[in-house]
Amino acid sequence: AATRHYEFNIKMQNVTRLCHTKSIVTVNGKFPGPRVIAREGDRLLVRVTNHVPNNITIHWHGIRQLRSGWADGPAYITQCPIQTGQSYVYNFTVVGQRGTFFWHAHISWLRSTLYGPLIILPKKNVPYPFQKPYEEIPIVFGEWFNADTEAIISQALQTGGGPNVSDAYTINGLPGPLYNCSAKDTFKLRVKPGKTYLLRMVNAALNDELFFSIANHSLTIVDADAIYVKPFETNTILITPGQTTNVLLKTKPNFPGATFLMTARPYVTGQGTFDNSTVAGILEYESPFLHSVTPLKKLPLYKPILPPLNDTSFATNFAKKLRSLATPQFPANVPQEVDKHFFFTVGLGTSPCDQNKTCQGPNGTKFAASVSNISFVQPTTALLQAHFTGQSSGVYSPDFPINPLHWFNYTGNPPNNTMVGNGTKLMVLPFNTSVELVMQDTSILGAESHPLHLHGFNFFVVGQGFGNYDPNEDPKNFNLVDPIERNTVGVPAGGWVAIRFLADNPGVWFMHCHLEVHTSWGLKMAWLVLDGKLPNQKLLPPPADLPKC
Ligand code: C2O
Numbered sequence: 001a002a003t004r005h006y007e008f009n010i011k012m013q014n015v016t017r018l019c020h021t022k023s024i025v026t027v028n029g030k031f032p033g034p035r036v037i038a039r040e041g042d043r044l045l046v047r048v049t050n051h052v053p054n055n056i057t058i059h060w061h062g063i064r065q066l067r068s069g070w071a072d073g074p075a076y077i078t079q080c081p082i083q084t085g086q087s088y089v090y091n092f093t094v095v096g097q098r099g100t101f102f103w104h105a106h107i108s109w110l111r112s113t114l115y116g117p118l119i120i121l122p123k124k125n126v127p128y129p130f131q132k133p134y135e136e137i138p139i140v141f142g143e144w145f146n147a148d149t150e151a152i153i154s155q156a157l158q159t160g161g162g163p164n165v166s167d168a169y170t171i172n173g174l175p176g177p178l179y180n181c182s183a184k185d186t187f188k189l190r191v192k193p194g195k196t197y198l199l200r201m202v203n204a205a206l207n208d209e210l211f212f213s214i215a216n217h218s219l220t221i222v223d224a225d226a227i228y229v230k231p232f233e234t235n236t237i238l239i240t241p242g243q244t245t246n247v248l249l250k251t252k253p254n255f256p257g258a259t260f261l262m263t264a265r266p267y268v269t270g271q272g273t274f275d276n277s278t279v280a281g282i283l284e285y286e287s288p289f290l291h292s293v294t295p296l297k298k299l300p301l302y303k304p305i306l307p308p309l310n311d312t313s314f315a316t317n318f319a320k321k322l323r324s325l326a327t328p329q330f331p332a333n334v335p336q337e338v339d340k341h342f343f344f345t346v347g348l349g350t351s352p353c354d355q356n357k358t359c360q361g362p363n364g365t366k367f368a369a370s371v372s373n374i375s376f377v378q379p380t381t382a383l384l385q386a387h388f389t390g391q392s393s394g395v396y397s398p399d400f401p402i403n404p405l406h407w408f409n410y411t412g413n414p415p416n417n418t419m420v421g422n423g424t425k426l427m428v429l430p431f432n433t434s435v436e437l438v439m440q441d442t443s444i445l446g447a448e449s450h451p452l453h454l455h456g457f458n459f460f461v462v463g464q465g466f467g468n469y470d471p472n473e474d475p476k477n478f479n480l481v482d483p484i485e486r487n488t489v490g491v492p493a494g495g496w497v498a499i500r501f502l503a504d505n506p507g508v509w510f511m512h513c514h515l516e517v518h519t520s521w522g523l524k525m526a527w528l529v530l531d532g533k534l535p536n537q538k539l540l541p542p543p544a545d546l547p548k549c
Contacts, residue, residue: 001041001093006034008048010056010082010114017174018167019181020146024113025052025105032140032173032204033103033116040098040123046090048082054150055081058090059106060118061242062099062226062487065456067540068092069384069507072455075107077510077526078384080549088547098122099226100200100244102140109516112149115142115204120226129325130222130231130248133198137189140202141210141239141264143275144168144175149206153520160359160366162272163517169205169264169279176280178263187281189262197249198222203239206516208266208274209451209490211314212237214283215260215302219247221322225486227458228325236307238267238318240451242488242514257287260302268309269493270348270448276309312493315449319464319490326482334460334480335434335500342427342435343403343469344372345410346450346491346513346523347442349418351375362445368521369513370420372404375522376512377424381549383526384508388542400427400525411467411494414444425525426508431532433503436462438469440496447494450518456509456529458485459501466495474498488514503529506539 013026027033038044050056059073071092072078082088098120105114117138122128143166145152156163168175171187191197199219203210213219213236222231223246231248239245252258265278282301307314324332351368353359359366368375379386379395386395406419429435437459439452462478478498491497512524531538 001043002039003043003045004038006036006044006046008046008058009051010048011051017144017182017185018146018179022146022148025054025110026113027116031113032142033114035116035138036103036118037121038094039121040094040096043093044090047087048090049087050082050084053084054110055083055107056110057081057106058103060090060092060101060103062101062244063092063094064097064458064505065092066095066505067538069456069539070542070546073106074455074510076378076380076382077508078382080382080385080547081107082547086547088545089543091543094120097226099223100202100246101226102202102204102244104204109149109153109206111204111516112143112145112206115140117200117202119200129228129327129330131196133248134192134195136198136200138172138200138202140172141205142170142173143205143208144170157520160353160357160361162367165273165275166206167275168277169208169210169275171264171279171281174281178278178280189281189283190286191251191283192286193251193255194253195251197251199247199249201237201239201245201247203241203243205241207241208268209238209240209449210264211267211306212239212262212264213304213306214249214262215304217249217260217283219249221245221247224322224484225458225488227485228330229484230323230325230482232321234318236314238315240488240490240514242451242453243486251285255285258285259283261304263304263306265306266309267311267315269312271446315490316492322484323482324485332460332482332485334462334483335502336480337434338436338500339434340429342437343440344437345404345440345442346371346452348445348448348518348521349420351420368420369518369523371523371525372401373406373418373420374400374423374425374525375420376524377422379424383426385542387508387528388539396424396426398426398428398528400425409468410440410442414442418444426528427525428528428530429503430530431503431506431537434500435503436498436500438496438498439491440469441491441494443494449493450491450523451488451514452491452511453488453514454509454511456505456507457501458487459499460485461489461497462500463498464492464495466492469496505529506531506537
């Protein structure tokens with residue numbers, strides 16, 4: 001295995017999209033940020049130096065960080081931020097993982113411009129469990145805001161209202177030809193006929209789940225969240241913020257000069273405003289006449305058809321088709337026994353307006369979001385440091401509830417007072433606890449799908465359904481054989497999802513909705529996994545350059 005060094009210089013850069021120029025926070029002046037590549041088993045050393053006024057942290061989304069939680073990145077969870085003029089080296093080894101990941105800033109809304117693909121190739125001479133692709137192409141979805149995203153979220157939090165939505169979606173930073181003043185900023189994928197391409201797709205958008213399709217081409221899904229799946233063909237994929245999906249694209253045998261649109265637009269179930277625009281890129285077949293003097297006869301541009309914006313039945317069927325490969329070489333190690341059962345509710349809500357303020361949320365309240373009626377309060381010092389040094393008092397309390405303290409019918413009319421409290425509460429797990437967690441969408445302010453992301457682990461999605469979860473009946477239908485294994489799962493709108501994981505990674509691990517606005521409103525919590533008895537079951541000591549708060 002190799003050690004790979006990267007330098008991330010965080011600096012401001014002027015970038016123009018949709019005819020709006022703004023100064024954005026970037027890595028090395030690039031937008032989107034640079035591609036990081038390594039192989040399974042490699043060590044990565046990424047030196048991040050902060051040359052901007054904002055505090056910065058970087059998260060390696062989907063990388064388990066076995067015993068190396070200090071390199072995970074969420075601000076005030078595993079580390080204090082890197083302040084202006086400081087550097088920090090993220091030092092971690094990729095153990096037992098390969099596939100498509102991404103890195104992104106993990107503080108406030110800075111990931112709107114600070115993100116890039118993180119590709120972990122298999123070990124040398126280990127083939128993919130599918131046809132070797134002719135070429136591999138990262139396709140990273142993002143969102144472009146004409147306004148400054150830090151101003152958008154701070155204003156929303158001050159007024160209690162909903163933040164302004166984005167002005168465009170992007171593919172590899174480019175909005176494409178369906179927006180005004182954007183045709184020149186179009187992602188083009190030039191392909192040869194009769195070849196197989198591996199598209200490594202990442203949804204790095206702040207706030208929107210996306211449908212994606214390429215006109216007249218089907219896609220074969222082979223991997224989701226960096227786990228191989230039983231391949232299946234589809235015309236459209238659904239990808240939530242925080243998810244990655246690898247697909248094979250087989251090009252047609254003979255189509256010189258033909259062009260096809262690839263488009264993405266949101267899947268939305270909740271109420272409220274959202275950006276309902278469409279990003280497009282172009283798939284273009286190589287033409288033998290490209291350099292000839294005779295102009296090409298203009299071929300028609302084919303356009304894909306995407307599902308309706310709120311197509312929950314598509315989302316459900318799509319999720320059900322995803323199964324782990326579950327072969328001897330790539331087994332699905334689903335925990336068969338459960339030590340601890342948890343039931344969390346996830347959802348939006350409102351809380352009373354602060355004194356002397358007029359809040360723009362529903363009926364003069366302010367928007368809030370919670371897990372099990374607790375809206376998470378971000379501490380001012382990092383939880384992992386507080387835990388490691390034994391100075392947790394006043395920072396967090398180890399009493400996150402196993403069940404919500406106040407139950408109600410999650411698919412009926414919510415009560416007027418949903419009893420949301422604030423707190424920095426952690427769920428403590430002894431090393432190697434086998435966990436089953438059911439997450440129920442509360443449907444307050446409308447049934448809404450929430451992409452829940454867990455740091456430090458992959459989990460198996462053993463069941464999902466609509467309505468209120470029934471602990472007596474629903475487990476009978478759990479899939480404990482080949483469920484999809486992933487790090488971000490959509491909790492169905494008006495329903496629930498059940499996951500299992502083994503708590504074999506000591507540290508403090510954030511879990512949150514990957515819709516950034518919901519995280520900002522408090523839809524987040526953290527697990528504290530204690531050290532095991534053996535030396536190789538303990539969190540490593542913090543690095544000397546770990547930032548201080
Ligand atoms: Cu992609 Cu907590 O993050």
